[in-house]
Amino acid sequence: MLKGFKAFIMRGNVVDLAVAVVIGAAFGAVVTALVADILTPLLAAIGGKPNFGKLSFTLHHSRFLYGAFINALISFLFIAAAIYFFVVAPLNKLAERRQRRLAQGQPDPEPKREDVQLLEQIRDLLSAQQGGPATRTDLPPATR
Numbered sequence: 001m002l003k004g005f006k007a008f009i010m011r012g013n014v015v016d017l018a019v020a021v022v023i024g025a026a027f028g029a030v031v032t033a034l035v036a037d038i039l040t041p042l043l044a045a046i047g048g049k050p051n052f053g054k055l056s057f058t059l060h061h062s063r064f065l066y067g068a069f070i071n072a073l074i075s076f077l078f079i080a081a082a083i084y085f086f087v088v089a090p091l092n093k094l095a096e097r098r099q100r101r102l103a104q105g106q107p108d109p110e111p112k113r114e115d116v117q118l119l120e121q122i123r124d125l126l127s128a129q130q131g132g133p134a135t136r137t138d139l140p141p142a143t144r
Helices: 002-010 012-047 067-103 114-129
Strands: 056-059 062-065
Touching: 002 012, 012 067, 062 067
Parallel strands: none
Antiparallel strands: 056 062
16 A cells, blocks of 8 residues: 555646646746735836735725735735746747757757667567668658
């Protein structure tokens, strides 16, 4: 029972997910502090209110505190923008560049793992033994 649990915990996916959650929480805290301590006061100074958290209105003797919602909305928008502009957009650009290089027949600058290279060599040897053409993936598509 414990052996299975240990194998589960030591799998790469669980460890990677744990690291991602911790980094994501830290990133969220940094962006939340940026929004709460710098951007919200800046927007409040422009709008004339020093703190959105205290904004409210009363309707039929019920008080509605909408300032905290505005703070949370601003925080969400800035977190989403930060993730998009600092993570998603750069990764998309890198993927586009890589696809262009591969489409032009340039080799992939990222070296293949040793186990992948070994499996490709085994595939090529088995194909050659069976009389079929050997497939070399390290050559551009036009020369394979």
